[in-house]
Every structure is written in C-alpha cells, then in structure tokens.
Amino acid sequence: MAEHAGVYLRLAAASVRATARRPAYLVVRFLSAGMIVGIEVAGVVLMLDRFGSIGGWRPAEVVVLFGLAFTAQGLALVFGDTLEADKVSELVRRGTFDQVLTRPTSPLGWVVASYVDTRFVGRMLAGAVTVAWAADRAGVAWTPGRAGLAALAVACAATIIFGVLLAAAGFTFVTVQGSEAVNVLIYGGQYLASYPMQIYGSALRFVFVWVIPIGLAIYVPALGVLGRQGPAGLPGWLAWLSAPVAGAFAALGGLAWRAGIRHYVGTGS
Amino acid sequence: MNPHPVIEVEGLRKRFRTRRGPVEAVAGIDFRVQPGEFVGYAGPNGAGKSTTVKMMSGILLPSAGRVEVCGMVPYRERKRLARRMGVVFGQRTQLWWDLPLEESFELVGHLYRIPPAERAARLARLEEVLALGPLLAVPVRSLSLGQRMRAELAAAVLPAPEVLFLDEPTIGLDVEAKAAVRDFLRELNRDQGTTVILTTHDLDDITRLCSRLMIIDHGRLIYDGTVEALRTAYGTTRVLVVDLAEDEPVQVQGAVLARAEGRRRWLEFARDEVSAAELIARLLAGHEVADLTLEEPDIEDIVRRIYRGEAPP
Numbered sequence: 001m002a003e004h005a006g007v008y009l010r011l012a013a014a015s016v017r018a019t020a021r022r023p024a025y026l027v028v029r030f031l032s033a034g035m036i037v038g039i040e041v042a043g044v045v046l047m048l049d050r051f052g053s054i055g056g057w058r059p060a061e062v063v064v065l066f067g068l069a070f071t072a073q074g075l076a077l078v079f080g081d082t083l084e085a086d087k088v089s090e091l092v093r094r095g096t097f098d099q100v101l102t103r104p105t106s107p108l109g110w111v112v113a114s115y116v117d118t119r120f121v122g123r124m125l126a127g128a129v130t131v132a133w134a135a136d137r138a139g140v141a142w143t144p145g146r147a148g149l150a151a152l153a154v155a156c157a158a159t160i161i162f163g164v165l166l167a168a169a170g171f172t173f174v175t176v177q178g179s180e181a182v183n184v185l186i187y188g189g190q191y192l193a194s195y196p197m198q199i200y201g202s203a204l205r206f207v208f209v210w211v212i213p214i215g216l217a218i219y220v221p222a223l224g225v226l227g228r229q230g231p232a233g234l235p236g237w238l239a240w241l242s243a244p245v246a247g248a249f250a251a252l253g254g255l256a257w258r259a260g261i262r263h264y265v266g267t268g269s
Numbered sequence: 270m271n272p273h274p275v276i277e278v279e280g281l282r283k284r285f286r287t288r289r290g291p292v293e294a295v296a297g298i299d300f301r302v303q304p305g306e307f308v309g310y311a312g313p314n315g316a317g318k319s320t321t322v323k324m325m326s327g328i329l330l331p332s333a334g335r336v337e338v339c340g341m342v343p344y345r346e347r348k349r350l351a352r353r354m355g356v357v358f359g360q361r362t363q364l365w366w367d368l369p370l371e372e373s374f375e376l377v378g379h380l381y382r383i384p385p386a387e388r389a390a391r392l393a394r395l396e397e398v399l400a401l402g403p404l405l406a407v408p409v410r411s412l413s414l415g416q417r418m419r420a421e422l423a424a425a426v427l428p429a430p431e432v433l434f435l436d437e438p439t440i441g442l443d444v445e446a447k448a449a450v451r452d453f454l455r456e457l458n459r460d461q462g463t464t465v466i467l468t469t470h471d472l473d474d475i476t477r478l479c480s481r482l483m484i485i486d487h488g489r490l491i492y493d494g495t496v497e498a499l500r501t502a503y504g505t506t507r508v509l510v511v512d513l514a515e516d517e518p519v520q521v522q523g524a525v526l527a528r529a530e531g532r533r534r535w536l537e538f539a540r541d542e543v544s545a546a547e548l549i550a551r552l553l554a555g556h557e558v559a560d561l562t563l564e565e566p567d568i569e570d571i572v573r574r575i576y577r578g579e580a581p582p
Contacts, residue, residue: 010379018367021408099363101328104351104381265344266330 033122067130072157074124082115166253170260296488415446
C-alpha cells in the first residue's frame with residue numbers, strides 16, 4: 001500500500017494539473033463554491049437574528065456549527081464528490097469504470113485520486129472563514145485544545161460524509177439510480193447538524209447523537225469549542241467518541257463499496 | 270503444441286438478468302490461445318464478443334465455466350493480471366484527456382512500475398514507430414482520432430503486456446491511420462511475440478492481421494479456424510447490385526439472381542469463377558443499366574450465412 005500511495009498522489013496531482021490548465025475556469029469554480037457558502041451563511045444569520053436565540057444558543061454560536069459543517073463537507077467532497085450517485089452512474093455508463101478495472105490499482109483509489117475536485121477547497125475555506133468569524137462574534141477564546149476539537153469535528157464529520165458517499169456509490173453500482181435518496185441523506189443530515197440539537201427534545205436527542213453521527217461529530221465537539229455546557233448527562237469525553245464513530249462509518253462505507261463492485265463485476269452493465 | 274496456452278477458456282457462460290428475463294450472452298464456449306497468436310474475434314452486435322473479452326480481462330465474473338489468462342483467473346487476480354495485459358477500447362480513451370500526451374506515458378510508467386530507464390528506451394522506440402514525437406506536448410483532447418489511437422496503442426504496450434485486447438481499434442479511422450495502426454500491430458505481434466485478441470467488425474482488419482479467426486453468434490462460437498479457410502469457404506461470393514433502366518428479367522451467365530426489388534437486382538457470383546469486369550461486360554451486352562455497385566461480403570454477412578447453415582463450415 002505504501003508504494004501505491006505514490007501512484008495515487010501522482011494521479012491526484014495529474015487531476016489537479018488538468019484543472020489548472022484552465023485557470024480562469026478553476027478560479028470561477030473556486031469562487032462560486034465559496035460564495036454559495038457565504039450566501040447560505042448570510043441567510044442563516046438573517047433568519048437567526050429574528051429569533052435572537054434558538055434553544056438557548058446565540059446566532060453566532062449556531063453559525064459556528066454551520067461553518068464547521070460546511071468545512072467538513074468541503075473536505076469530504078474534495079475527495080468524495082466523484083462518488084455521488086450521478087457521477088458514478090456516468091462512470092459506469094460511459095464504460096470508464098470498466099477501464100478502471102483493467103488497471104493494476106485499487107478501483108477506489110483510482111476513482112478518488114483521478115477525480116479530486118479542487119472546487120470544494122473553496123467551500124472548505126469559506127467554511128473555515130465562517131467558523132473564525134462566528135467564533136469571534138461568539139466571543140470564543142481560541143486555545144490549542146479548542147482548535148483541536150474544531151479540527152476533530154471537521155475531520156470526523158468529513159469522514160462520516162465520505163463514508164456515506166462511499167456506501168451510496170456502492171449502492172449505485174446496484175441501482176444506478178440512487179441520486180435523490182443520497183442527496184436527502186447528505187444534505188438533509190447536513191441541515192440537521194447545522195442546528196443545535198436541543199430543539200429536538202431529549203428522547204430524539206439521544207437518537208440523533210447516535211443515529212445521525214454527523215450531529216455527534218460536530219455538535220458535541222462544538223460544545224467544547226464554544227465552552228458551553230451540554231445538555232444534562234452529556235459528558236465531555238463524548239467528543240472523542242466522534243473518531244471511532246467516523247471510523248465505523250468509513251469502514252461500513254468501504255464494505256458497501258466493495259459489495260457494490262462485487263455486484264458490478266458479477267452482473268456487468 | 271505448446272502445453273501452456275496464454276488463454277484458456279472452457280465451458281464459459283455468462284447470463285444476465287434483464288427486464289425481459291434472463292439472457293445468456295455467452296452460452297458455453299471453449300478455446301485456447303497459444304503465445305504469439307493473433308486472433309480476430311468477430312460477430313454481430315450483441316453476439317457476446319465484448320462479454321467474452323470482459324470475462325478474460327477480469328471486468329466480469331463468469332456465470333459458469335473456466336477462464337484463465339497468463340495462468341491467472343482474471344476476476345480473482347485482477348490487479349496482478351492487469352500488469353501483464355493491455356486493453357484498448359477504440360471509442361474510449363485511457364489517456365489523460367486534458368494533459369499533454371507525454372504526461373500520460375509518464376503516469377503509465379509509474380502505474381505499471383516500469384523502471385525510468387526502461388520506460389525511456391521503450392518510449393523512444395514507440396515514438397519512432399508510431400511517429401509520436403510531434404504529439405508529445407499536445408493535450409490528448411486536441412489529438413485527431415488517428416493520432417489518439419496511435420497514442421492509445423503506445424500507452425497500452427508501454428508496460429510490455431503479454432496479451433493485448435483490442436476492441437475496434439480502427440473504427441472511424443481514415444485509410445492512412447488504419448494502415449499505421451495495422452502496421453504497428455503486425456510488427457508488435459511478430460517482433461515482441463505479443464498475443465493479440467482483436468475484436469472488430471472490419472473484415473479487412475482481420476484478413477490483414479489475424480492468423481486465426483473466431484466467430485461468435487448468439488453466445489456460441491460458430492467458427493474457429495484460419496482466415497484462409499474461411500475466405501475460401503465463404504468469402505468468395507461477391508454481389509453486383511444493378512439498377513436497370515427498365516424493369517425486366519435478368520439472366521447473366523456466371524451469376525445467380527439473389528434478390529430483386531423494383532428495378533434493382535442483386536447478382537451473386539464467385540470471385541474465382543468470373544471477374545467483376547467480365548460479369549459487367551456480359552450484363553451490359555444484354556441490358557441497359559442505369560447504375561451499378563459491387564459489394565464485397567462483410568464479416569457479419571459471413572457470420573449470418575454460417576449461422577443459418579448456408580454452406581456448412
């Protein structure tokens with residue numbers, strides 16, 4: 001695998017170079033991806049301003065959650081955008097995936113590395129800027145520990161999203177028409193993670209902390225970042241549980257992907 | 270004969286489930302290919318050609334039967350086999366579309382772990398044979414189809430594969446580009462001993478390159494033998510299509526009326542019995558002709574005729 005890493009880095013570099021050959025296009029994509037985040041955040045800020053607070057959270061604190069979610073999504077999509085159902089169907093439909101299978105590499109490594117999408121770096125950066133701005137307004141005093149928690153939240157949420165995309169891609173090999181269901185999963189989940197979970201009541205809260213780990217990956221570490229007390233009974237060490245949960249998601253995604261490939265090789269297109 | 274064939278296929282079957290029920294794309298085929306053979310694999314669309322090739326290259330799992338390539342079971346040892354096999358699909362690219370051609374060769378070198386010195390030496394030879402020098406700095410998407418096909422071939426053989434699977438490598442190419450591709454393949458097979466499996470509709474590709482021809486139809490191998498034998502048996506019949514000035518019965522010595530439609534007549538004749546020129550002269554002697562064309566038998570025609578049992582193999 002170590003010697004393979006070099007190959008995948010080269011593939012990823014080739015993909016970035018290919019995009020960089022059209023710099024104007026790259027800049028426009030990059031900026032528009034960042035701007036979308038800006039517009040959505042502005043919308044949330046305007047809306048939250050009317051309420052003053054949601055479940056005891058001030059608008060700026062909510063926006064921190066929002067920003068963390070965007071950053072994680074950007075990070076996951078830099079590598080995982082190509083796993084979206086429509087892109088995978090396209091690879092299958094055009095026969096590109098058959099060619100990938102004739103290469104002496106892992107199909108997943110090939111697909112992810114070959115279709116690295118730098119556009120989502122724009123989304124990532126805009127998300128990070130949002131976090132910094134909102135944290136400042138929320139009066140967060142950054143410490144290495146808090147920065148670490150924010151990074152943990154982003155990394156784990158990104159891993160979960162990537163795992164879900166991976167599973168969806170595996171599923172796509174079977175159905176080749178999963179687009180809508182998957183988008184509901186990703187963006188619906190994203191939406192939930194962007195609001196404080198207290199509004200969902202205590203029974204559902206428990207369900208969401210475990211059932212929707214995006215909420216776990218961002219919400220719980222964010223409590224630490226904002227220096228807030230979580231709801232009663234939520235211990236501080238729970239934040240670190242994000243890592244194994246995210247790992248489990250990635251592992252399940254990987255299994256689904258492999259099952260999808262086995263199905264594809266068994267049936268063909 | 271060589272006890273170690275490069276490709277061994279035994280009782281190979283592939284069933285697909287479709288909305289209209291199960292379809293057996295490959296319905297039990299057997300063959301062996303010895304090292305250095307140049308095999309043409311032909312058949313009408315949907316006959317099972319590409320399904321067979323996909324099973325040989327590890328893209329598809331057989332429903333039943335056995336397939337071995339280079340001593341490996343393709344779907345089980347896909348990555349290892351990939352190092353010893355090359356694949357070129359005529360209508361798709363395996364090059365890096367937006368990057369200069371030379372970067373594709375560099376990436377292939379890394380992917381297949383070709384030592385840099387070795388890669389440089391092989392590339393130098395390929396550049397010369399395929400006249401790639403001026404194309405190296407050009408992005409792949411800007412290459413013409415003919416140039417791109419030469420580049421695809423170079424990329425496919427750069428890792429020095431033992432077996433090369435080609436799917437319609439001359440489709441859409443002009444005469445000159447076709448000749449360049451064929452010359453290259455002939456030399457590759459002769460000088461490097463590369464085993465080549467060529468899937469094509471183009472009878473010309475097969476007659477000019479292949480020592481052996483396999484024809485598949487409805488998932489079954491209906492011919493496996495030399496091209497010579499096939500040509501003597503079936504390829505000798507040509508058809509003269511005649512548009513008469515008037516609708517009248519036609520009889521020409523040496524030809525058989527195969528079909529009539531309005532004023533058009535299809536006259537079949539044997540290549541070795543009468544020349545087209547002689548036949549046309551005889552026809553013009555007795556009839557007024559508005560137009561005429563000469564049809565050579567194509568591979569699908571031959572396949573159809575063998576399958577229908579007209580002139581048994």
